Amino acid sequence: MSIGELAVQGGAEYSRQLADQLQLPLVDKTTAEHFPYVLRYTEKGLAIAQTGRKAAGPVVVDFAGGGSAHRRQQGGGELIVKAVAGDKKNRPSVLDATAGLGRDSFVLASWGYPVTLCERSPIVAAVLNDGLERARYSDDSELLAIMARMKLETMDAITYMQTLTEATAPDAIVIDPMFPASKKSALVKKEMQAFHHVVGADPDSASLLDQALVTARHRVIVKRPKKAEYLAGIKPNFSVEGKAIRFDIYSLRAYGK
Ligand SMILES: C[S@@+](CC[C@H](N)C(=O)[O-])C[C@H]1O[C@@H](n2cnc3c(N)ncnc32)[C@H](O)[C@@H]1O
Incomplete structure (x- = not known):
């Protein structure tokens, strides 16, 4: 930038x-x-x-507000939960290597997963951190419990993963690199435009997958538009599909083993 x-x-x-x-x-x-x-x-x-007269509304991270609460209360995000899976009582630890605005991490943390969020753009990380900090002042005890499961690291996820040891490596790593903006909804469009402006493309996502495959203890999950090719051409063990997106799952070792 x-x-x-x-x-x-x-x-x-x-x-x-x-x-x-x-x-x-x-x-x-x-x-x-x-x-x-x-x-x-x-x-x-x-x-x-x-900026400008026809500006779209500002993009903020609001874990207490409308969209997030809806996702939490209506049980949204089943697809990513299905993709990460694992023991319901003792949820696997997750590294979200491409945190962005923290939506996927929030869904996972709402379902009980402890999540480390890695975001390398200091600008996106500042907006995300602001959202996390505001939510920590909430008087909603359920939201506070979710926040306690989310920890932000403002750095490149490849560098972060290289600092981990076998004892500190996450059970699962989720990767959602930038992809050309979807035409689907005005909200996605607005966020994607702001994102593309601030972070651009993620040309090194193949290296991110390579590093994740040697770091994760159990599985790596890659989020893709439904019709997209596999990241770096590497075939996953299986995929779970929604209406517009797909999660490709690279199984390294069964949970519990
Ligand atoms: C498509 S967005 C992720 C959106 C996110 N899944 C969400 O739910 O809000 C991709 C983000 O990953 C970040 N990113 C890409 N490669 C990264 C890397 N190697 N380390 C850390 N962050 C990375 C980009 O800066 C961008 O903010």
């Missing part, structure tokens, strides 16, 4: 600190228009916001 494409907008001290931390220019409401996207503190939290 080079300077000139993104800025931090705001006058408060915390905006200044964020601009310093991310080494981004600090702009006000008027100069923000020189950038297609800005990072801005909104009443809903730290947001990636498009």
